[in-house]
Amino acid sequence: MRWAALAVVAALLVTPALAADPRPRGYALIPPDTAAALSSLAASPARAAALRAADRVATRSPHAMARVHVEGTLPGQGIYDQSAEALRDLPAARDLALASRLTGDARYAEASVRLMAAWIGTYQVAFNPIDETGFDMLMVAWDLLAPGRRAGLEEGYGRMLHAFARGYLDRPLKGGTAVNNWNSHRVKLIVLAAFALEDPALIAEARAAYVAQLRANIRADGSTIDFELRDAIHYVVFDMEPLATVALAARQHGQDWVGEADGALIRALAWLEPYAIGSRTHVEFANTRITFDRTRRDAGVKGFEGMFDPKKARTAMALAGRLDPRFVGTARAMRTEPWQDAWLELLIPIR
Numbered sequence: 001m002r003w004a005a006l007a008v009v010a011a012l013l014v015t016p017a018l019a020a021d022p023r024p025r026g027y028a029l030i031p032p033d034t035a036a037a038l039s040s041l042a043a044s045p046a047r048a049a050a051l052r053a054a055d056r057v058a059t060r061s062p063h064a065m066a067r068v069h070v071e072g073t074l075p076g077q078g079i080y081d082q083s084a085e086a087l088r089d090l091p092a093a094r095d096l097a098l099a100s101r102l103t104g105d106a107r108y109a110e111a112s113v114r115l116m117a118a119w120i121g122t123y124q125v126a127f128n129p130i131d132e133t134g135f136d137m138l139m140v141a142w143d144l145l146a147p148g149r150r151a152g153l154e155e156g157y158g159r160m161l162h163a164f165a166r167g168y169l170d171r172p173l174k175g176g177t178a179v180n181n182w183n184s185h186r187v188k189l190i191v192l193a194a195f196a197l198e199d200p201a202l203i204a205e206a207r208a209a210y211v212a213q214l215r216a217n218i219r220a221d222g223s224t225i226d227f228e229l230r231d232a233i234h235y236v237v238f239d240m241e242p243l244a245t246v247a248l249a250a251r252q253h254g255q256d257w258v259g260e261a262d263g264a265l266i267r268a269l270a271w272l273e274p275y276a277i278g279s280r281t282h283v284e285f286a287n288t289r290i291t292f293d294r295t296r297r298d299a300g301v302k303g304f305e306g307m308f309d310p311k312k313a314r315t316a317m318a319l320a321g322r323l324d325p326r327f328v329g330t331a332r333a334m335r336t337e338p339w340q341d342a343w344l345e346l347l348i349p350i351r
Helices: 003-013 032-040 045-056 080-087 089-103 106-122 135-144 154-170 181-197 200-217 225-230 233-252 260-277 291-298 310-321 325-333 342-347
Strands: none
Touching: 032 089, 032 135, 032 342, 045 089, 045 342, 080 089, 089 106, 089 135, 089 342, 106 135, 106 154, 135 154, 135 181, 154 181, 154 200, 181 200, 181 233, 200 225, 200 233, 200 260, 225 233, 233 260, 233 310, 260 310, 260 325, 310 325, 310 342
């Protein structure tokens, strides 16, 4: 792989003002000592599941694109299908990096680097967080890779992080996206990138953006604007996953953001919990105000009619169980095969 050429291409990701020493100095979510300790983990169902996941993608060829787009389109439209397949590279890179640390097998590390290098050298940040939300998994993959495996990629990756943090912060928010799930995913990318860059000023701005989103999105009873608009638990989950990830990232850096905005995040997770465990049910999108929801329902897209499936809240509640003891029981009860969140179980276990 021609690392120098990749770095030149990656320089197109940001403006010249960000060109000075863009290399990351920190980590997004997984501390270096946690990554290094993975080789000593005992056998467990989660470890076995993580290795199976890596084996499924060990020979995957990169599908990196300069631009991806899935928001507001249906399968078969535009570049939706191509983008959806390409974006599978990102969790694959994470799973391979995790397996490389668990086993010490260079084959996994090389496969992860192959995927990451392709994206770092090709992708141009487009500032659409619905399209780009999966890049958190590329950041986790970077956290997991042994430092020696990243040689030649640091500047390109750093420029990508600057684009996600500074670039998103500098673009004004407009309309409903300023407060709905769109902004929750934007805030997640900003926060993780700021932590990975270890830039105190950026982290402070990222925290302010997070608090503003909590205040704007979550009601006093714990419901969200997205539920009001979409009449769907699906979109509550879609809000909670990025917002809980932000709080968990802060916790991983020794900061407590869980109580921000008068505990709004915990209120919202508590509001979601009955639907996650099935004690409350909901017919999805029955009274949505959003035309595209009805379009997807009419097109037969799965999940846009019928009852909410509690399994779809599993990741949100897994994150909740790592943030507040009141959710531990639910998180553990939902922790079943096929170990969908094996990476989280291994890297940030419930205490």
